[in-house]
Amino acid sequence: MSPYNTVLLDIEGTTTPIAFVHDCLFPYVTENLTHFLEENWNSSEFQGHIQLLREQALKDVENGITDAVIIPNGNESDVKSIQDAITNNIRWQMRADRKIAALKSFQGYMWKSGYDSGELKSVIYDDVVTAFKRWKDAGIKIYIYSSGSVEAQKLIFAHSDKGNLLGYIDGHFDTTIGSKLESQSYLNICNELGIQSSPSSMLFLSDNINEINAAKKAGIQTAIVERPGNPPLNFNNGSGNEHILVIHSFLEI
Ligand SMILES: CSCCC(=O)C(=O)COP(=O)(O)O
Numbered sequence: 001m002s003p004y005n006t007v008l009l010d011i012e013g014t015t016t017p018i019a020f021v022h023d024c025l026f027p028y029v030t031e032n033l034t035h036f037l038e039e040n041w042n043s044s045e046f047q048g049h050i051q052l053l054r055e056q057a058l059k060d061v062e063n064g065i066t067d068a069v070i071i072p073n074g075n076e077s078d079v080k081s082i083q084d085a086i087t088n089n090i091r092w093q094m095r096a097d098r099k100i101a102a103l104k105s106f107q108g109y110m111w112k113s114g115y116d117s118g119e120l121k122s123v124i125y126d127d128v129v130t131a132f133k134r135w136k137d138a139g140i141k142i143y144i145y146s147s148g149s150v151e152a153q154k155l156i157f158a159h160s161d162k163g164n165l166l167g168y169i170d171g172h173f174d175t176t177i178g179s180k181l182e183s184q185s186y187l188n189i190c191n192e193l194g195i196q197s198s199p200s201s202m203l204f205l206s207d208n209i210n211e212i213n214a215a216k217k218a219g220i221q222t223a224i225v226e227r228p229g230n231p232p233l234n235f236n237n238g239s240g241n242e243h244i245l246v247i248h249s250f251l252e253i
């Protein structure tokens with residue numbers, strides 16, 4: 001690996017166990033949804049999130065996604081029918097684990113209540129904190145790029161089992177900069193950070209081979225992170241992935 005002065009980190013499967021996301025964060029949304037909709041119905045912030053979900057559902061239908069759940073507006077339907085449609089829409093998107101900005105920002109908005117009440121506390125791998133300290137001591141900048149919304153990312157690092165880690169992080173990116181599966185998104189991040197002429201000065205760590213390949217194509221250095229509970233990598237000869245550096249802890253870098 002060549003020297004790097006910026007790291008870009010995925011969250012789920014990389015800094016945080018997939019199990020925390022699927023066994024704690026996602027059930028928090030599905031189990032509390034009905035009550036949350038009733039409690040927050042008159043909040044303008046809440047209605048802003050619902051409007052994003054409504055617009056996304058219309059785009060989904062336009063794009064031929066036949067099982068998309070349309071959310072009517074107040075002129076078209078009564079409150080109970082709208083709430084049922086929102087519930088069905090969110091449950092459908094979460095079953096499919098969609099990495100769509102409207103869903104992700106709604107989830108982040110709901111998780112805030114869970115972190116504030118103490119019901120949620122995130123899990124960050126031990127080596128991540130040690131690596132954060134080492135990188136900071138070496139003057140290396142730390143950025144996050146996750147499908148989770150920026151708000152949700154900040155909550156994960158602020159309310160972790162290792163304490164508030166936000167002070168280590170120089171900035172956050174979510175899919176509003178582009179899909180994690182497209183090289184252009186990584187170039188956009190380099191542009192934002194003013195390192196477009198030297199993308200190889202950045203190291204991207206993720207558990208997802210398709211994200212790693214997209215970042216590599218943009219000229220960024222990469223390593224794939226294999227954590228307990230992540231799906232097996234199965235890099236067979238001929239897959240084209242044999243040369244990708246596999247790590248099990250950030251301290252191997
Ligand atoms: C950071 S919010 C919780 C995780 C989440 O919803 C998600 O989609 C994370 O995906 P990642 O890109 O970090 O693998």
Ligand SMILES: [Mg+2]
Pocket residue numbers: 010011012013014206207208
């Ligand atoms: Mg991930």
